[in-house]
Amino acid sequence: MLSYTEKIREIAGRLLQSGAVEMVIGFRAGTVPMMNEPHFAKTPADVQKLVWDSHCGINLANYLTDRKEKIGVLAKGCDSRNIVTHIIENKIKREQLVIIGVPCKGMVDKRKIAMKAETEITEVIEAETTITAKGHGFSKTFEKKDVLQHNCSLCIHRNPVIHDEMVAPPVVEQQGVDRYADVRSIAAMTPEQRWKYFEDLLAPCIRCYACRNACPLCYCPTCFVDESRPQWVGKSLDPSDVRTFHFLRAYHCAGRCTDCGACERACPVGINMRTFTKKLEQDCLDLFGWEVGLDPEVRPPLDVYRPQDPNDFIK
Amino acid sequence: MLNPYLPYPVRIDDIAVETEDKNLKTFKFTFLDPGDEQKFAYKAGQFAELSVTGKGEIPIGIASSPTEKGFVMFTVNRVGLVSSHMHAMKPGDVMGIRGPMGNCYPWERMQGKNVVIIGGGFAFTTLRSSIVYMLHPDNRPKFKDIHVIYGARGPGMLLYRDELAEWERRDDIHMHITVDATTDPNWKYNVGFVPAITEKKAPPAGDDTYAIICGPPIMIKFTQPVLDRLGYSHDKIIMSLENRMKCGIGMCGRCNIGKEFVCKDGPVFTLEQLNKTPREY
Amino acid sequence: MKMITINKSEWADGLQKAAQAYRLFGPVKEKEFHSFKRLQDGVLPDLACLNTRLSPKHLIYPQSEVMFDYTLDESRADHHILKEAARDDSPQAVVGIRPCDAKAFVLVRMNFDTPEYQDPYWIRAYEATTLVGLGCAAPCSSCFCTTAGCGPYHEEGLDVLLADAGNHYLAKVLTEKGAKFVAAAGWKTAAEPQAADRTIAALKQASESKITSFVQTDNLRSTETTDLHNAAFWEEVSFSCINCGTCTFSCPTCWCFDIQDENRGKAGVRMKNWDSCMYPLFTLHGTGHNPRGTKLHRVRQRFMHKLKYFVDKYDRGIHCVGCGRCVRLCPVNIDIRRVCNMMNNFAASGAACAIE
Numbered sequence: 045m046l047s048y049t050e051k052i053r054e055i056a057g058r059l060l061q062s063g064a065v066e067m068v069i070g071f072r073a074g075t076v077p078m079m080n081e082p083h084f085a086k087t088p089a090d091v092q093k094l095v096w097d098s099h100c101g102i103n104l105a106n107y108l109t110d111r112k113e114k115i116g117v118l119a120k121g122c123d124s125r126n127i128v129t130h131i132i133e134n135k136i137k138r139e140q141l142v143i144i145g146v147p148c149k150g151m152v153d154k155r156k157i158a159m160k161a162e163t164e165i166t167e168v169i170e171a172e173t174t175i176t177a178k179g180h181g182f183s184k185t186f187e188k189k190d191v192l193q194h195n196c197s198l199c200i201h202r203n204p205v206i207h208d209e210m211v212a213p214p215v216v217e218q219q220g221v222d223r224y225a226d227v228r229s230i231a232a233m234t235p236e237q238r239w240k241y242f243e244d245l246l247a248p249c250i251r252c253y254a255c256r257n258a259c260p261l262c263y264c265p266t267c268f269v270d271e272s273r274p275q276w277v278g279k280s281l282d283p284s285d286v287r288t289f290h291f292l293r294a295y296h297c298a299g300r301c302t303d304c305g306a307c308e309r310a311c312p313v314g315i316n317m318r319t320f321t322k323k324l325e326q327d328c329l330d331l332f333g334w335e336v337g338l339d340p341e342v343r344p345p346l347d348v349y350r351p352q353d354p355n356d357f358i359k
Numbered sequence: 360m361l362n363p364y365l366p367y368p369v370r371i372d373d374i375a376v377e378t379e380d381k382n383l384k385t386f387k388f389t390f391l392d393p394g395d396e397q398k399f400a401y402k403a404g405q406f407a408e409l410s411v412t413g414k415g416e417i418p419i420g421i422a423s424s425p426t427e428k429g430f431v432m433f434t435v436n437r438v439g440l441v442s443s444h445m446h447a448m449k450p451g452d453v454m455g456i457r458g459p460m461g462n463c464y465p466w467e468r469m470q471g472k473n474v475v476i477i478g479g480g481f482a483f484t485t486l487r488s489s490i491v492y493m494l495h496p497d498n499r500p501k502f503k504d505i506h507v508i509y510g511a512r513g514p515g516m517l518l519y520r521d522e523l524a525e526w527e528r529r530d531d532i533h534m535h536i537t538v539d540a541t542t543d544p545n546w547k548y549n550v551g552f553v554p555a556i557t558e559k560k561a562p563p564a565g566d567d568t569y570a571i572i573c574g575p576p577i578m579i580k581f582t583q584p585v586l587d588r589l590g591y592s593h594d595k596i597i598m599s600l601e602n603r604m605k606c607g608i609g610m611c612g613r614c615n616i617g618k619e620f621v622c623k624d625g626p627v628f629t630l631e632q633l634n635k636t637p638r639e640y
Numbered sequence: 641m642k643m644i645t646i647n648k649s650e651w652a653d654g655l656q657k658a659a660q661a662y663r664l665f666g667p668v669k670e671k672e673f674h675s676f677k678r679l680q681d682g683v684l685p686d687l688a689c690l691n692t693r694l695s696p697k698h699l700i701y702p703q704s705e706v707m708f709d710y711t712l713d714e715s716r717a718d719h720h721i722l723k724e725a726a727r728d729d730s731p732q733a734v735v736g737i738r739p740c741d742a743k744a745f746v747l748v749r750m751n752f753d754t755p756e757y758q759d760p761y762w763i764r765a766y767e768a769t770t771l772v773g774l775g776c777a778a779p780c781s782s783c784f785c786t787t788a789g790c791g792p793y794h795e796e797g798l799d800v801l802l803a804d805a806g807n808h809y810l811a812k813v814l815t816e817k818g819a820k821f822v823a824a825a826g827w828k829t830a831a832e833p834q835a836a837d838r839t840i841a842a843l844k845q846a847s848e849s850k851i852t853s854f855v856q857t858d859n860l861r862s863t864e865t866t867d868l869h870n871a872a873f874w875e876e877v878s879f880s881c882i883n884c885g886t887c888t889f890s891c892p893t894c895w896c897f898d899i900q901d902e903n904r905g906k907a908g909v910r911m912k913n914w915d916s917c918m919y920p921l922f923t924l925h926g927t928g929h930n931p932r933g934t935k936l937h938r939v940r941q942r943f944m945h946k947l948k949y950f951v952d953k954y955d956r957g958i959h960c961v962g963c964g965r966c967v968r969l970c971p972v973n974i975d976i977r978r979v980c981n982m983m984n985n986f987a988a989s990g991a992a993c994a995i996e
Contacts, residue, residue, distance in 0.1 A: 074973040076782055081973040082880035102972055106882065159672055164690060166781045180778075250694070250703065252916075254884035254971050270921050272440050279900045279913050280704035310971030312886045313693065314672050360764075363757045364707055364899075364910075368721045391721075412710045412720045412910070413903045417926075438926035453720040576929070602931060603923050605899045608757040611915070612896030613922050615941075617865050618949035623756070637869040639923075639931040639941070 048096040048146060051211040052118065055144055056091045059116045065142050068116035069107050070094045077168045077177075078154035082107055096211075097170050101151035101193060103306040105129075105260035108136045115141055118211075120148040122195075122304035124204035125337025126260040129300055132343055135263060145207030147215040150188065150196030151305075155314060157191050160184065195305035195318060198223045205338050224326045226319065242287070248313040249286045251279075255317050256293055258310035261300050268292060294320035299328045299344040302337050363608050366410040366455025367395040369431075373450055377434060379515030383481050384446055385422065385434045388456060399459060401425055402466065403488040404599060404627050407458030408607045409433060409441070411448075417441040418604040418622065421459060422484040424491035426498070431456065434484045434518060460607040461626045464489055464571055464597060472567050473504040477582060479553045479574030480511055483518045485599060486573055490526065499531060506562055510537040510553040510578075514546055535560040554581040557589075564590035571597045583630070596630035600640045616640055642813040644822055645831040646802075651809070652684055654825035655735065661824045662770065663732040665699055667692050676734065685736040687774055687804070695892035695965060696741050699734055700765040701748070703889075706909045707761060707899075713906040722910060727761075733770040733821055740783075740961040742771045742797035743790045744892030747961070750954055751895050761912065770817045773798040775843060779851050780964055784977055787854040788962030793844035803840045810836045855980040857958055860951050863986060868948055869940065870992050873982055878939035880972040885916035887942065887966035887974070893959050896922070917941050936995050943979050 056068040072083035072093040080099045084107075085091045096118075104117055105126035115136075119127055127143060130136045152175060158165060163179040170176075176185040189197070198221055203214040230238060253269075256262045269277045269289050277292075278285040294317070301321040308318050328334040331354045332345035345353070369388040377383040390396045401407075401421055408416040417439070423432035437446045448454070464485075474493065478486045486509070493502050507526070511517045517536065527534045527548075537549035537556045549556050553574065562568060570591055572579055579598065586596055602614035602621040609623030617636035619625060646654065658664060659679070666685025668677040673693035679685060708722035745766065752762035776783075776792035785791050795801050799818030803810045810831055813819050822828075888894040898915035901908055915922055918939075923932045932938050950959035960976065967975050 075975040075978060076967060076973065079973040084876075084879050102880075107879075155672065164778075164780050250885075250889050252885035252889045253919075254882070254886045257882040257884040258971055266921075270919075273443075275440075278902050279898065280902070280911060282704075310882070310884065310886075312890060312969040312971075360758055360760045362724065362760050364759075365722060365724070410722070412722065413712055413901050413908050415901050416899065442926065455720075455722060601925070603925055605897070605915075609754065610751055610757070610759055610895070611898070612751075612917065612945075613915070615945070615949065617869075617944075618953040635866065637866065637944075639937065 048211045049094065052094050052096055052144065052146075053091050055209050055211065056085050056094055056116060057088060059142055060086065060088075060091065064114065065116040066113040068094070068118075068144070069104050070118040071096065071100045071102075074099065077165050078152060078157065096146065098150070098152040098175065098188060099154070101305065101309045102258065103260050103304045106258065106306070108141070109260070109263045110135060111140070113140070116144055117141060118144050118146050119204045119207065120146050121199065121201040121203055121205065122148075122302045124206050125201060125302040126304060128206055128337040128340050129302070129344075130260065131340045138340065142209065143204065143207045145204030145210040147204070147210070147212050148196075148199075148202045149215055150192040150199065150202070151309075152188060152191050153193040153309075157186065160186070160191075193305045193309065194316075195303045195308070198303070201302075201338075206340065224322065227323050227326050230319065230323070243283070245315060245319060246283070246286050246290055249281075249290070249315055250313060251281065251286060251289065252312060254310040254312060255307035255315070258306040259297070260304075260306070261297050262293070290317055290320060294324060297321055298324040299332070299334060299346045300336055301325055364457070364606070366408065366416075366457040367399060368392070368453060369456050371448060371450050371452045371454065372430060374448070377518050378481075379513075382437045383434055383518065384437075385432060385518075386445065387430045387432050388454075389430050391453070396429075396431075399431065399456065401431075401459035402463035403492040404463035404485050405459040405461050406485070406607075406626060407431075407433070407456050407460060408604075409435070409445070410455035410457055411441050411444055412455070414441045414444045416457065416605070416607075418460070418601075418607055420482075420485035420488070420599070420626075422487050424488045424495070426492055426495040434481065436481050457607065461622055462624070464599075464627055465569075469569050470501050471503065472569050473506070473562055473565075474502055475506040475561055475568065475570040476508070477553060477557055477561075477570060477572045477574070478507070478509045479578035480516070481518060482573045482575065482599075482601075483509055486571065487519050487522070489571065490532070491522075494526070494529070494532060503567065504533065504562060505531070506533045506535065506560070508535040508537070508553060508557050508560060510539065510549075510551075510556065512539050513541050514538055514543055533560075552581070553578050554585045557582055558585045561586070561589055564592070564595070569595050569597060571599075573599045593631040593634060594629050598628055598630060598633065599626045600628065601626065602640050642819065642822075643831040643833045643836040644811040644813060644827050645829045645836075646809040646811055646827045647829070648807055648809065650827060652682070654827050655679070655684065656682055658733060658821060658825040661731060662821065663728075663730060664735060665696070665732060666735040676737075679735070687736050689736070690778060690780055691738055691740075691776075691963065691965075693965075693969075694890050695744065695963065696734055696737055697744065697748070697892050699732070700745060700769055701762055701895070703914045704911055705761055705913075706911045708910040710908050710910070711906055712903065712908060725909065727764075729764045729768045731768055731770065733772055735772045736774045737771050737798075738776050738963070739773050739792060739794040739798060739801070740776075740785050740790050740963040741892045742773050743794055743961045744797070744963070745771070746797040747893050747956070747959055748895050750956070770799045770821045771797060772800040772818070772821060773802065775801060775803045775840070775847070777804060777843065777847055779847060780968070782853060782964035782967040783851055783962060784853040784855050784964060785962035786848055786851050787857065788960050789957035790961040791844070792847040792851070793840060801840075803843050805839050805843070810840060812836075812840065853964075853977060855958075855962070855977050856984040857947070857951075857980065859984045859986075860947055860958070861955075863948070863983070865944075865948060865952065868983060868986055869944060871983075871986055872993055873986075874936050874940045874993050874995075877943070877974070877979055877982070878936040881918075881935050881939045881974055882972060883918045883920070883935050883938060884971065885914075885918050886969050886971060888916040888918060889914060890965040890969050892963055892965070893946070893961060917945070934995055936993070939974070943976070943983065946976070947980050947983055
C-alpha cells in the first residue's frame, strides 16, 4: 500500500487540473504516530500533502454528506460501500463524485500496538507486511496482520465496490473469514453474563459522541439524543441513558453499517461498540441475505417492504 | 456562599395575551417571600432566568420597570420547551426567577441626553421597562427629548397596546408607532418598516443623542446603516443582544461573542464595542 | 516551605493513615488505560502511569452533578421549589496528580470563582480537595507544558509536590492544606532543604530536557481579535473535525456546562452536565437561528477561546496547560500545537474566512 501515495497524488493532480473536481478528499500525514488527518486538496501544494499508509482508518464518506461541489474522494472497500449508501440515501449524488479506489489490506489498530509496547510509541515505520514501533529505548516489529483493526481482520470487501479510478490493481479478498465469532460468544452467554458484559462494555462511556460523529451513517440534522421536544434520552451519565444512546444508535445503523470501524477507532475510552452493530449485521445477513453497500440501485432491507420478508415476530 | 443558581420562588399573579397570534403572553409574578423582591433590585435593560421545575430555564428581558413595585413582569414568546410550558400555566402556579442578570442600558451616561428608542416585534420588553422608567416623574427631568420608534408586522402584533396609546397622548414623549402593513381603515399611525420610519422620524445625531436598538436581526441589519447615514456615532448606538444562555452568570460558556459574555458583560453593548468583536449572535 | 523525605517503605502506610481523614483518589489502571479513581481498601496510586487517559477534572467538577431537588407533587407544600441537593464535601485528596492537571484547576477557578458570582459547587469541592502532585519524570512526546505556562515540576495549584528521588520521595509542602495532608499521613522526616531543592531542580531539568514539543504564544495578545477570527486558515483547520466532544471532555481546562432538569415520577433534579462548544446545540437559539451553526464556527470558537479570548480576558497566558490529551485523543488528529502556532504567526492578509 506504500506505493499508493505517488499514484494518489498523480490522480488528484490530474483531476484538479482538468477541472473534473473542485477538491480531492484524502489524508495528510498526522502529527502523532499512527494518525493521519483527513485533508482536502485544492491546489498543487495541497496535493503534495496527500499520503497513504496503514493509518487511514477514518471513513472519508463522512466528509461527503450534503456537499454540493464536485469531489474526488479516496475510497477503501468500506468507504466505497458507505459512498454507495450515501448515494442511496441522497446525501451525495453519484455525478458529483470521482471515486478514487484504494485496494486495502487493512488498517492498523494503534491501541493494539500501544498495548504491546512497554513505553510510549514515538515513531512507527511501515514496510509492506510489517510495522515497526519505536519508543525510548524500545523497538519492536509486528506483522501487520497481527495488529489490524478488528473489523479489518474480518473484512471481505477490501476492494472498492464502486470506483472511477484505481490507485492499484485489486488485492486478493480474504477467504473463509469467521465474521461472527464474537456475536456467537455473546449469544452463548447466560442473560446475567450478557447483562454484565454490556454493563462493563459501556461503563467508560463519557458521551462525547465521537462514535456517532465519526460514523458516515449518523448525519441526522438533530440526533435523537439531542432532541428536546420531546426529550427521548437524559443527558447525564445515568447508565440507562448511556445504554439507550448506544442501543438506539446501533439500531439506526441496522442494515446500513459497513463495519468500517470508524466508531471504535474514534472512541477515546476504548469501547467496542461494534459488538452491537456486528450482531445487527449478522441478523440482516441471516434474515434478508443482505450485505450493505454493494449496489447503488438496491435499498437496505429495513428501508423497503417485500412480501417474503421474515414476519415470524408478528404474533 | 450565595447560590447563584437558586431561583427565587414566585407565584404567577396574572397572565395577559399580548398579540393576536397568541404567541406572546405577559406574566406578572409576585415573590413568595416578600423579602426576595428587595434582593431582586434591577435596572431597565437587565434580564432574568425564568425557571420551571422539570422543564428548565429561559433568559427573558425584564419588562416591568424598577419604578413599578410589588410585582415583576415578563413577556414570553412561545418558542421552546420552557416557554411553551409557561404558555400552558395558570395564575396561582409556582415557578422561579433567578436574577437580575447582565448589565442595563447606560442610564448614567444618558442623563441629560436625548434618547431614541428603536424597537421591533417582540423585542420591545426591556424597552417598555426603559420607557416606564424614564417617564416616571422622578426620572423624566433627567432626560431631554424621548423618541420611540416601534414597529411590528401588523397592529395586532404590537405589545403593550394600551400603554402605547397612553404614551401617544402624552406630550413628553414622541411616539412613532408603525406596522409593516395593515388593512385596518382606522389605523392612525405609521405604515412602513422600522428602518424607513427611523430615517424619517429619528432626531438628528449629536453628542447629546443616544439610540437604543432592540429587535430581530433583520431589523438591526437595516436600521444600522440608517443611523450611520443620520450621523449617529457608534458609541451612541446602544444594542441589546440575545444568545442561547444557561447559567446567566458568565460560567457555562455558550453565549460569548469574543471574550465578552452576552449574559454577564452584556446583554447591552455599544455598536463601537461590537465592532471589535466577532458577530456570533 | 517545608521539605519532607518520605521513604518509599513509609508510602503505603502513610496513605493508609491519610485515608482515615481523606477520601483518596489516584491513577489506577483498568484494562488499557489509567484513570483517576477512588483508592479503596489500600489500593495504591499507580505512580508509574505516564498520565491518565482523561483528566482528573471530574474529581472537582463531575461530568454530571445534581444541584437541586424538587417535587412536582402539588399536595406537598414545597412543590415546584428547588432545594439544594445533599452532597459530600468532606476532605478528599488526589495523590499522583500531574502538575499540568493541577495548574488546570487554577485556570478553571477564574471561571467559577469571580468577583461577581461564585459557583458554590465547584468552589466547595475545590476547597475540600488537597492536590498531592507527582513531578513528571517522563513527559510524553505530545506534552508541551513548558511553553503552555506550566511544566513537569510546576507548583502552581499543587498543595504538595512529590519528586521521585529513587528510594524515597521528596515532598515539597506548598500550602496549609498540603501540611495537613502530610501530617495526616504521618510523614515527618524533615529533608535538608537545600539538598532537596538541588535534587528537585536536577530532576526538573532532566525532565524538561525531554520535552520536545512547543507552542509559540508571544503574538497572540497583540493580534487583533477580528483579524484572527476572520483568518482564511479556519477552513483548512476545521475540515477534518467531526464535532465530537473528545477534545473538550478530555481537556483539564474546559469548563463549559449545560443545565438540565430530569424527573422521575413526581420527583426531579436540576443538574449541571459537561457540555461542549463542539456541539451545534450548544448555541442554538429557540428560533432555530444558530450563531455558531457550522463546524468551522465551532472549531474556531474552541481555539479562539483557549488561545485568544482567554488570553485577552485574564492576561494570564493561554487557556491550556499543554497536557497533550486532545492531541493524543482527537479521532482525526486536529493538533492544538499546530493551530496555536498558526494563530501566533498569523499576519492579516487579504484572504478572509468564508464564514463570518
